[in-house]
Amino acid sequence: MFWIIIGLMLAAALLFVAMPLYRAERKLSTTALASVIVMCGVAAVVYTRVGSPGIEVSSQQQQQEMPGVEEMIGALATRLEQEPNDVAGWQLLGRSYMQLGNPLKAITAFEKAVELESGRDGQTLADLGEAVLMADAEAMNGRASQLFENALALVPSNPKALFYSGLAAVQRGDNELGASRWEALLATSPPPDVADTLRRRIAEIRGDGTEVASNPEPVTAPVDDGALNISVALGDSAASAGLPNATVFVIVSVPEQPGPPIAAARRSLSDLPAAVTIGDADAMIAGRVPSAFEKLEITARVSLSGQPMAQSGDWYGRAIIDTAATDSVDIVINEQVP
Numbered sequence: 416m417f418w419i420i421i422g423l424m425l426a427a428a429l430l431f432v433a434m435p436l437y438r439a440e441r442k443l444s445t446t447a448l449a450s451v452i453v454m455c456g457v458a459a460v461v462y463t464r465v466g467s468p469g470i471e472v473s474s475q476q477q478q479q480e481m482p483g484v485e486e487m488i489g490a491l492a493t494r495l496e497q498e499p500n501d502v503a504g505w506q507l508l509g510r511s512y513m514q515l516g517n518p519l520k521a522i523t524a525f526e527k528a529v530e531l532e533s534g535r536d537g538q539t540l541a542d543l544g545e546a547v548l549m550a551d552a553e554a555m556n557g558r559a560s561q562l563f564e565n566a567l568a569l570v571p572s573n574p575k576a577l578f579y580s581g582l583a584a585v586q587r588g589d590n591e592l593g594a595s596r597w598e599a600l601l602a603t604s605p606p607p608d609v610a611d612t613l614r615r616r617i618a619e620i621r622g623d624g625t626e627v628a629s630n631p632e633p634v635t636a637p638v639d640d641g642a643l644n645i646s647v648a649l650g651d652s653a654a655s656a657g658l659p660n661a662t663v664f665v666i667v668s669v670p671e672q673p674g675p676p677i678a679a680a681r682r683s684l685s686d687l688p689a690a691v692t693i694g695d696a697d698a699m700i701a702g703r704v705p706s707a708f709e710k711l712e713i714t715a716r717v718s719l720s721g722q723p724m725a726q727s728g729d730w731y732g733r734a735i736i737d738t739a740a741t742d743s744v745d746i747v748i749n750e751q752v753p
Contacts (some may be wrong), residue, residue, distance in 0.1 A: 484515065488508070488511050488512070488515070491504065491507065491508050491511070492508060495508060499527075500531060502528050502531045502532060505524050505525070505527045505528035505531065506524075506525070506528045506539060506542070508521075508524040509521040509522075509524035509525040509528065509542060509543075509546065510542065512524060512546075513542075513545070513546060513549070517724070518546045518547070518549035518550040518724070519550055519724050521542075521546040521549075522543065522546045522547060522550060525539060525542050525543035525546055526543060528543075529543055534565070535569065536569070537565075537566040537567070537568075537569035537570030537573050537576065538566070538570065538573060538575075540562050540563075540565050540566035540569070540576075541562070541563060541566040541573050541575040541576040541579075542575070543562055544558075544559045544560075544561075544562030544563045544566065544575075544576070544579060545559075545575060545579065547559040547562065548579065550724065552676075555579075555582070555583050555586060556583055556586065556587055559579070559583075560579075560580065560583045563575075563576040563579050563580040563583065564576075564580060567580060571599070572599065572602070572603050574600055574603050574605065577596045577597070577599050577600040577603070578596075578597070578600055580596050581593040581594075581595075581596030581597045581600065584596060585620075590620045591620070593620065594616075594617045594620040594621060597613045597616060597617055598617060600613060601613055601614070601617075642692055642693070642694035642695075642705075642742060643667065643692065643693045643694065643705060643711070643713065643736075643742055643743075643744065644690065644691075644692055644742055644743040644744075645665055645690070645691040645692070645693060645713055645715070645743075645744055645746060646688065646689075646690055646691075646743075646744070646745045646746065647663065647665060647682070647687055647688065647689050647690075647691055647715045647732075647746045647748065648687055648688035648689075648745075648746070648747055648748070649684075649687055649688075649717075649730075649747075649748050649749075650732070650747045650748055650749025651749065652749050652751075653717065653730040653748045653749055653751075656730065656751075658684060658717060658719070658730065659684075659719070660683060660684050660685050661683070661684045661717050661718055661719050661721065662681060662682075662683065662684075662717075662718045662721050663681070663682045663683060663684055663686070663687065663689075663715060663716065663717050663718070663748075664679060664680075664681055664714075664715070664716050664718055665679065665680045665681070665682065665691050665693065665713070665714070665715045665746075666678075666679045666713070666714045666715075666716070667679065667693055667705055667711055667712070667713055668711070668712050668714070669708055669710070669711065669712065670710055670711070670712040670735050677698060677703060677704065677705055677708065677711065678693050678694075678695075678697040678698050678704075678705055679693075679697070680693050680697065684717055687748075693705065694706075705738070706738070708738060709737065709738060709739060710735060710736070710737055710738065711735070711736055711738055712733065712734070712735045713733070713734055713735075713736065713744055713746060714731055714732070714733045714746075715731060715732050715733075715746040715748055716729050716730070716731035716732075716748070716752075717729055717730040717731070717748060725752050726752065727752055727753060728751065728752060729751070729752040730748050730749070730750065730751050730752075731748055731750055731751075731752065732746040732747045732748040732749055732750065733746070733750075734746055
Protein backbone atom coordinates (compact mmCIF):
# COMPACT_ATOMS: atom_id res chain seq x y z
CA MET A 416 0.00 0.00 0.00
CA PHE A 417 1.57 3.28 -0.94
CA TRP A 418 1.13 6.31 1.23
CA ILE A 419 -0.43 9.62 0.21
CA ILE A 420 1.95 12.31 1.29
CA ILE A 421 1.58 15.83 2.52
CA GLY A 422 2.62 17.40 -0.79
CA LEU A 423 -0.24 15.75 -2.59
CA MET A 424 -2.78 16.94 -0.05
CA LEU A 425 -1.54 20.53 -0.09
CA ALA A 426 -1.40 20.65 -3.86
CA ALA A 427 -4.88 19.18 -4.06
CA ALA A 428 -6.21 22.07 -1.99
CA LEU A 429 -5.38 24.48 -4.82
CA LEU A 430 -6.63 22.09 -7.48
CA PHE A 431 -9.98 21.41 -5.87
CA VAL A 432 -10.85 24.90 -4.70
CA ALA A 433 -9.89 27.14 -7.59
CA MET A 434 -10.21 24.91 -10.65
CA PRO A 435 -13.64 23.34 -9.99
CA LEU A 436 -15.17 26.72 -9.12
CA TYR A 437 -13.93 28.15 -12.37
CA ARG A 438 -15.00 25.21 -14.49
CA ALA A 439 -18.36 24.78 -12.82
CA GLU A 440 -19.32 28.47 -12.95
CA ARG A 441 -17.74 29.49 -16.22
CA LYS A 442 -20.95 31.25 -17.24
CA LEU A 443 -21.20 33.12 -13.92
CA SER A 444 -18.06 35.12 -14.56
CA THR A 445 -18.36 37.54 -11.64
CA THR A 446 -18.96 34.83 -9.08
CA ALA A 447 -16.35 32.49 -10.53
CA LEU A 448 -13.68 35.18 -10.68
CA ALA A 449 -14.36 36.33 -7.14
CA SER A 450 -14.36 32.75 -5.89
CA VAL A 451 -10.93 32.01 -7.38
CA ILE A 452 -9.35 35.26 -6.23
CA VAL A 453 -10.53 34.92 -2.64
CA MET A 454 -10.74 31.13 -2.36
CA CYS A 455 -9.29 31.36 1.14
CA GLY A 456 -11.76 34.09 2.11
CA VAL A 457 -15.31 32.81 1.97
CA ALA A 458 -16.74 36.18 2.93
CA ALA A 459 -16.02 37.69 -0.46
CA VAL A 460 -17.42 34.62 -2.22
CA VAL A 461 -20.75 34.91 -0.46
CA TYR A 462 -20.78 38.68 -0.87
CA THR A 463 -20.64 38.37 -4.66
CA ARG A 464 -23.95 36.50 -4.51
CA VAL A 465 -25.76 38.11 -1.59
CA GLY A 466 -24.44 41.66 -1.84
CA SER A 467 -23.85 43.89 -4.86
CA PRO A 468 -20.89 42.52 -6.84
CA GLY A 469 -21.40 45.03 -9.62
CA ILE A 470 -20.55 48.03 -7.45
CA GLU A 471 -16.89 49.01 -7.67
CA VAL A 472 -15.49 49.99 -4.31
CA SER A 473 -12.00 50.16 -2.89
CA SER A 474 -10.48 47.29 -0.92
CA GLN A 475 -10.60 49.43 2.22
CA GLN A 476 -14.27 50.24 1.67
CA GLN A 477 -15.03 46.55 1.18
CA GLN A 478 -13.39 45.69 4.48
CA GLN A 479 -15.32 48.45 6.26
CA GLU A 480 -18.71 47.69 4.74
CA MET A 481 -18.65 43.91 4.31
CA PRO A 482 -20.71 42.14 7.01
CA GLY A 483 -19.46 39.13 8.93
CA VAL A 484 -19.06 35.78 7.23
CA GLU A 485 -21.81 34.08 9.23
CA GLU A 486 -24.16 37.00 8.57
CA MET A 487 -23.61 36.73 4.82
CA ILE A 488 -24.06 32.99 4.79
CA GLY A 489 -27.19 33.45 6.86
CA ALA A 490 -28.47 35.97 4.33
CA LEU A 491 -27.83 33.52 1.52
CA ALA A 492 -29.57 30.71 3.40
CA THR A 493 -32.55 33.01 4.08
CA ARG A 494 -32.78 33.97 0.42
CA LEU A 495 -32.74 30.30 -0.56
CA GLU A 496 -35.73 29.69 1.71
CA GLN A 497 -37.60 32.19 -0.47
CA GLU A 498 -36.03 30.90 -3.71
CA PRO A 499 -35.55 27.16 -3.05
CA ASN A 500 -35.12 26.32 -6.73
CA ASP A 501 -31.90 28.33 -7.11
CA VAL A 502 -29.45 25.54 -7.88
CA ALA A 503 -26.43 27.85 -8.12
CA GLY A 504 -27.35 29.34 -4.75
CA TRP A 505 -27.40 25.93 -3.06
CA GLN A 506 -24.08 25.06 -4.67
CA LEU A 507 -22.53 28.28 -3.41
CA LEU A 508 -23.96 27.77 0.06
CA GLY A 509 -22.41 24.31 0.17
CA ARG A 510 -19.01 25.62 -0.93
CA SER A 511 -19.22 28.42 1.61
CA TYR A 512 -19.87 25.94 4.43
CA MET A 513 -16.94 23.84 3.20
CA GLN A 514 -14.64 26.85 3.36
CA LEU A 515 -15.80 27.41 6.94
CA GLY A 516 -15.06 23.81 7.81
CA ASN A 517 -18.71 22.80 8.32
CA PRO A 518 -19.19 19.78 6.04
CA LEU A 519 -22.45 18.70 7.71
CA LYS A 520 -24.23 21.87 6.62
CA ALA A 521 -22.45 21.66 3.26
CA ILE A 522 -23.92 18.18 2.78
CA THR A 523 -27.45 19.52 3.29
CA ALA A 524 -26.90 22.31 0.76
CA PHE A 525 -25.29 20.06 -1.86
CA GLU A 526 -28.01 17.43 -1.40
CA LYS A 527 -30.61 20.09 -2.20
CA ALA A 528 -28.68 21.04 -5.35
CA VAL A 529 -28.37 17.38 -6.37
CA GLU A 530 -32.12 16.94 -5.86
CA LEU A 531 -32.92 19.95 -8.05
CA GLU A 532 -30.53 18.67 -10.74
CA SER A 533 -31.93 15.12 -10.48
CA GLY A 534 -28.38 13.94 -9.88
CA ARG A 535 -27.27 14.91 -13.38
CA ASP A 536 -24.47 17.36 -12.56
CA GLY A 537 -21.10 15.69 -12.06
CA GLN A 538 -19.52 18.65 -10.28
CA THR A 539 -22.25 18.85 -7.66
CA LEU A 540 -22.00 15.12 -7.04
CA ALA A 541 -18.24 15.46 -6.60
CA ASP A 542 -18.71 18.41 -4.23
CA LEU A 543 -21.22 16.39 -2.20
CA GLY A 544 -18.83 13.45 -2.13
CA GLU A 545 -16.06 15.65 -0.76
CA ALA A 546 -18.36 17.05 1.93
CA VAL A 547 -19.41 13.53 2.95
CA LEU A 548 -15.75 12.51 3.15
CA MET A 549 -14.80 15.56 5.18
CA ALA A 550 -17.58 14.77 7.66
CA ASP A 551 -16.61 11.13 7.97
CA ALA A 552 -13.26 9.82 6.76
CA GLU A 553 -14.61 6.26 6.92
CA ALA A 554 -17.00 7.14 4.08
CA MET A 555 -14.08 7.05 1.64
CA ASN A 556 -15.10 3.60 0.46
CA GLY A 557 -18.79 4.07 1.24
CA ARG A 558 -21.15 6.82 0.18
CA ALA A 559 -18.39 9.27 -0.78
CA SER A 560 -16.76 6.76 -3.11
CA GLN A 561 -20.08 6.05 -4.83
CA LEU A 562 -20.73 9.76 -5.33
CA PHE A 563 -17.31 10.19 -6.98
CA GLU A 564 -18.02 7.22 -9.25
CA ASN A 565 -21.40 8.70 -10.19
CA ALA A 566 -19.71 12.02 -10.93
CA LEU A 567 -17.20 10.32 -13.21
CA ALA A 568 -19.99 8.51 -15.04
CA LEU A 569 -21.36 11.93 -15.96
CA VAL A 570 -18.08 13.85 -16.33
CA PRO A 571 -15.14 11.44 -16.79
CA SER A 572 -12.63 14.31 -16.57
CA ASN A 573 -13.87 15.85 -13.30
CA PRO A 574 -10.65 16.65 -11.37
CA LYS A 575 -12.09 16.31 -7.88
CA ALA A 576 -13.74 12.98 -8.63
CA LEU A 577 -10.62 11.65 -10.34
CA PHE A 578 -8.43 12.55 -7.40
CA TYR A 579 -10.62 11.17 -4.62
CA SER A 580 -11.71 8.06 -6.53
CA GLY A 581 -8.03 7.35 -7.19
CA LEU A 582 -7.27 7.79 -3.50
CA ALA A 583 -10.15 5.47 -2.57
CA ALA A 584 -8.92 2.85 -5.03
CA VAL A 585 -5.40 2.90 -3.57
CA GLN A 586 -6.74 2.65 -0.02
CA ARG A 587 -8.70 -0.48 -0.83
CA GLY A 588 -5.66 -2.00 -2.59
CA ASP A 589 -6.63 -1.38 -6.23
CA ASN A 590 -3.43 0.46 -7.11
CA GLU A 591 -3.89 -0.03 -10.83
CA LEU A 592 -7.23 1.77 -10.86
CA GLY A 593 -5.80 4.49 -8.63
CA ALA A 594 -2.92 5.09 -11.02
CA SER A 595 -5.28 5.14 -13.99
CA ARG A 596 -7.52 7.73 -12.33
CA TRP A 597 -4.54 9.95 -11.54
CA GLU A 598 -3.22 9.58 -15.09
CA ALA A 599 -6.61 10.80 -16.30
CA LEU A 600 -6.29 13.69 -13.85
CA LEU A 601 -2.91 14.57 -15.38
CA ALA A 602 -4.65 14.83 -18.74
CA THR A 603 -6.76 17.72 -17.39
CA SER A 604 -3.58 19.85 -17.10
CA PRO A 605 -3.55 20.45 -13.33
CA PRO A 606 -1.13 23.01 -11.84
CA PRO A 607 2.56 22.01 -12.26
CA ASP A 608 3.12 21.19 -8.58
CA VAL A 609 0.07 18.92 -8.55
CA ALA A 610 1.16 17.25 -11.78
CA ASP A 611 4.68 16.61 -10.49
CA THR A 612 3.40 14.97 -7.32
CA LEU A 613 0.90 12.84 -9.23
CA ARG A 614 3.63 11.63 -11.59
CA ARG A 615 5.78 10.56 -8.65
CA ARG A 616 2.88 8.68 -7.05
CA ILE A 617 2.01 6.97 -10.33
CA ALA A 618 5.65 6.00 -10.89
CA GLU A 619 5.72 4.38 -7.47
CA ILE A 620 2.57 2.38 -8.24
CA ARG A 621 3.74 1.34 -11.69
CA GLY A 622 7.02 0.09 -10.21
CA ASP A 623 9.18 1.64 -12.91
CA GLY A 624 12.16 1.84 -10.59
CA THR A 625 11.71 5.50 -9.76
CA GLU A 626 12.70 6.16 -6.18
CA VAL A 627 10.13 8.30 -4.45
CA ALA A 628 10.79 10.11 -1.20
CA SER A 629 8.21 9.79 1.55
CA ASN A 630 7.81 13.59 1.48
CA PRO A 631 8.48 16.13 -1.29
CA GLU A 632 10.50 18.25 1.15
CA PRO A 633 12.36 17.30 4.32
CA VAL A 634 10.18 17.56 7.41
CA THR A 635 11.47 17.24 10.94
CA ALA A 636 9.11 14.91 12.80
CA PRO A 637 8.40 14.92 16.51
CA VAL A 638 9.96 12.21 18.62
CA ASP A 639 8.37 8.82 19.29
CA ASP A 640 7.28 8.36 15.69
CA GLY A 641 4.95 11.33 15.65
CA ALA A 642 3.39 10.78 19.06
CA LEU A 643 1.84 13.91 20.55
CA ASN A 644 1.49 14.23 24.32
CA ILE A 645 -1.61 16.31 24.94
CA SER A 646 -2.74 17.47 28.35
CA VAL A 647 -6.45 18.35 28.41
CA ALA A 648 -8.18 20.19 31.25
CA LEU A 649 -11.25 22.35 31.84
CA GLY A 650 -10.74 26.06 32.38
CA ASP A 651 -12.55 28.00 35.09
CA SER A 652 -15.38 29.19 32.82
CA ALA A 653 -16.13 25.71 31.48
CA ALA A 654 -15.79 24.12 34.92
CA SER A 655 -18.34 26.56 36.39
CA ALA A 656 -20.84 26.00 33.56
CA GLY A 657 -22.28 22.89 35.17
CA LEU A 658 -21.67 20.70 32.12
CA PRO A 659 -23.16 17.20 32.09
CA ASN A 660 -20.84 14.28 31.46
CA ALA A 661 -20.22 14.34 27.73
CA THR A 662 -17.84 13.13 25.06
CA VAL A 663 -14.58 15.02 24.68
CA PHE A 664 -13.03 14.89 21.21
CA VAL A 665 -9.30 15.56 20.90
CA ILE A 666 -8.68 16.36 17.25
CA VAL A 667 -5.39 16.84 15.39
CA SER A 668 -5.65 18.75 12.11
CA VAL A 669 -3.64 20.97 9.78
CA PRO A 670 -3.98 24.72 10.51
CA GLU A 671 -6.14 26.58 7.96
CA GLN A 672 -6.40 23.53 5.72
CA PRO A 673 -9.89 22.18 4.97
CA GLY A 674 -10.16 18.44 5.14
CA PRO A 675 -10.66 15.59 7.55
CA PRO A 676 -8.66 15.56 10.78
CA ILE A 677 -5.24 13.94 10.76
CA ALA A 678 -6.07 11.92 13.85
CA ALA A 679 -8.47 11.97 16.78
CA ALA A 680 -9.10 10.48 20.21
CA ARG A 681 -12.17 10.32 22.40
CA ARG A 682 -12.50 10.76 26.14
CA SER A 683 -15.28 11.52 28.63
CA LEU A 684 -15.65 14.79 30.47
CA SER A 685 -15.38 12.85 33.72
CA ASP A 686 -11.86 11.77 32.66
CA LEU A 687 -10.53 15.34 32.74
CA PRO A 688 -7.91 16.41 33.47
CA ALA A 689 -6.35 13.77 31.24
CA ALA A 690 -3.15 13.00 29.37
CA VAL A 691 -3.89 11.95 25.79
CA THR A 692 -1.30 10.47 23.43
CA ILE A 693 -2.02 10.60 19.70
CA GLY A 694 0.46 9.16 17.22
CA ASP A 695 0.81 7.97 13.65
CA ALA A 696 -1.11 4.80 14.49
CA ASP A 697 -4.17 6.96 15.16
CA ALA A 698 -4.19 8.47 11.64
CA MET A 699 -7.64 8.58 10.04
CA ILE A 700 -6.30 8.18 6.50
CA ALA A 701 -3.38 5.85 5.81
CA GLY A 702 -0.20 7.80 5.16
CA ARG A 703 -1.61 11.12 6.35
CA VAL A 704 0.05 10.97 9.75
CA PRO A 705 0.95 13.57 12.39
CA SER A 706 4.71 13.11 11.88
CA ALA A 707 4.42 14.27 8.25
CA PHE A 708 3.41 17.82 9.15
CA GLU A 709 5.50 20.74 10.36
CA LYS A 710 2.59 22.45 12.11
CA LEU A 711 -0.45 20.89 13.74
CA GLU A 712 -3.58 22.29 15.29
CA ILE A 713 -4.88 20.43 18.33
CA THR A 714 -8.45 21.02 19.47
CA ALA A 715 -10.11 19.54 22.53
CA ARG A 716 -13.90 19.94 22.48
CA VAL A 717 -16.65 18.96 24.88
CA SER A 718 -19.41 17.76 22.54
CA LEU A 719 -22.78 18.21 24.24
CA SER A 720 -24.47 16.52 21.27
CA GLY A 721 -22.00 13.65 21.13
CA GLN A 722 -21.26 14.50 17.49
CA PRO A 723 -17.71 15.00 16.14
CA MET A 724 -18.66 18.26 14.41
CA ALA A 725 -18.81 21.40 16.55
CA GLN A 726 -22.27 22.47 17.64
CA SER A 727 -23.50 25.64 19.32
CA GLY A 728 -22.93 25.44 23.06
CA ASP A 729 -19.90 23.13 22.91
CA TRP A 730 -16.82 24.13 24.89
CA TYR A 731 -13.35 23.90 23.42
CA GLY A 732 -9.68 24.78 23.65
CA ARG A 733 -7.18 24.99 20.81
CA ALA A 734 -3.45 25.34 20.20
CA ILE A 735 -1.08 25.23 17.21
CA ILE A 736 2.33 23.63 17.63
CA ASP A 737 5.54 23.40 15.63
CA THR A 738 6.25 19.67 15.57
CA ALA A 739 9.97 20.24 15.04
CA ALA A 740 10.12 22.12 18.33
CA THR A 741 7.84 20.11 20.61
CA ASP A 742 5.69 17.04 20.92
CA SER A 743 3.79 18.22 23.98
CA VAL A 744 0.95 20.70 24.40
CA ASP A 745 -1.44 21.79 27.14
CA ILE A 746 -5.04 22.42 26.06
CA VAL A 747 -7.36 24.34 28.38
CA ILE A 748 -11.04 24.11 27.43
CA ASN A 749 -12.37 27.57 28.18
CA GLU A 750 -14.15 28.88 25.05
CA GLN A 751 -17.71 28.23 23.92
CA VAL A 752 -19.02 27.73 20.38
CA PRO A 753 -21.56 30.54 19.69
